[in-house]
Amino acid sequence: MRPMLAVFAFMLVAAAPPATVPVQLGVDTPAPLAGRIIVFAEPVKPGDKAPESIDANPFAGTLTAVAARDVRSLSKGQVAVVDADTDTVPGPWSQLPSGKYRVQAVLDVNGDYNYSGRGANDVVSPITEVSLPGALPPIGLTSVIPATDPYAAQSERGKTLAPFLAKTLPVDFVSPELSAFWGRPVHMRGWIALPPGYSPTSKATWPTVYATQGFGGNLPSARWEAASRTQLMEQGKIPPMIWVVLDESSPTGTHEFADSVNNGPWGAALTAELIPSLEKQYRMDARPSGRFLNGHSSGGWATLWLQTCYPKIFGGTWSTSPDPSDFHDFTGADIYRPNANVYVDATGKPVPLVRMNGKDVANLQDFARLESVLGPYGGQMSSFDWVFSPKGADGRPMQMFDRRTGAVDPVVAAYWRDHYDIAYRLEHNWPALKRDLDGKIHVIVGTEDTFHLDGAARKLKAVLERLGAKADVRFLPGKTHGNLYEANGDPNALLIQITKEMQAVARPGKTN
Known part of the structure; x- marks a missing residue:
């Protein structure tokens, strides 16, 4: 998971007029622009320096109010008025404490702000200092x-990895199943890292790891990850294998390689189409004991799901900090209890949702x-609906919970349970799964996971123990969502251990 959050204290102001924010497009464009205007405001603190941008970020501790609206056609000079009392957080801007604020507007033309934030072709305004509540002058979208x-090496680690980017090989496969589902060509993409000394004409074959990333991952970040695996293999730090780092991002968030009525049959396409195609092209073991899964966060859930759904295909998953695997603990909420509510x-x-340094900082x-x-698209919660929910009458996935009240829809919760609750599926299908799945589940999570994902992992472990399953569910003391793989200054320590277990x-x- 990768949340964005507005945390703001506000008080009621009697008879305050409705708040509006006029936003004016100030750039020439070949055609009128469509998208979502998002306006951010944060209070000015005495003596603080103006930031380069204003956004909503729980990890930075920013106190940010947000208002937004969609626009269908906006040309240079036109003004769109944002109702800052309706589609807002944490509440109506007319009820904000009086004072000086810094305001910035963004026109999200890509519709992916929830997933990746500001990106190419989005239009932004300069930061303007205003007084709120009160009437505002037009805010100009000028840049x-x-x-x-995406492959420019900015950090020292990036500079070290850059030479290995050229050694990665692209995956670009048009899936017949997914294309039939969507009625258009659908590509499955990723990057491959080959082991040192790999030869397409050799009789030797190699174990293969299918890896996925967490929420926010994309095709460029998959290539960086493949480059990292190439580097580690050439340094002799991990055993030689073939790595296939898959991109599971989509316009709706992450499809997580689940077979979904909303996103399509991604699991079936991977196992029945892409993997056989790759095994014809590369010197892969092409047997369960040589096909492994590894993923973190949403990628951790995806790999755990693939292993439990297709146990005859894969020889083991090493899923780290997976999204909830037992919906009795959906990041802290029990969606099955009577009158369930995910907010309270x-x-x-x-x-609570976000925990930092042992303290809950966001709910x-x-x-x-x-x-x-x-x-409406690309966010973590809406992504869950696109993966797990039944299709509604309007053709969109039904929401598991009401975004205004937090109330759980019990019909949708039951669908989630019957189709995607991994613990439930294991408990109710273990006799049929045991032969092909026993000993293949490895789950690793920190006891201080940032998003409380250790809670669901503990429930999964209890289910596996009741079943008498041979499974490995580990809890690393003090580790969070972000530092799980690090030990003794080595950011790849857990990865090295995992690959040795795969080997x-x-x-x-064999040790190498």
């Missing part, structure tokens, strides 16, 4: 964000409401 090279627990206490309600304001399955008795 178009240019496209950037049975006692009425807010359900699920604030996160979900902000996501709704930022846009022990694929090549018993």
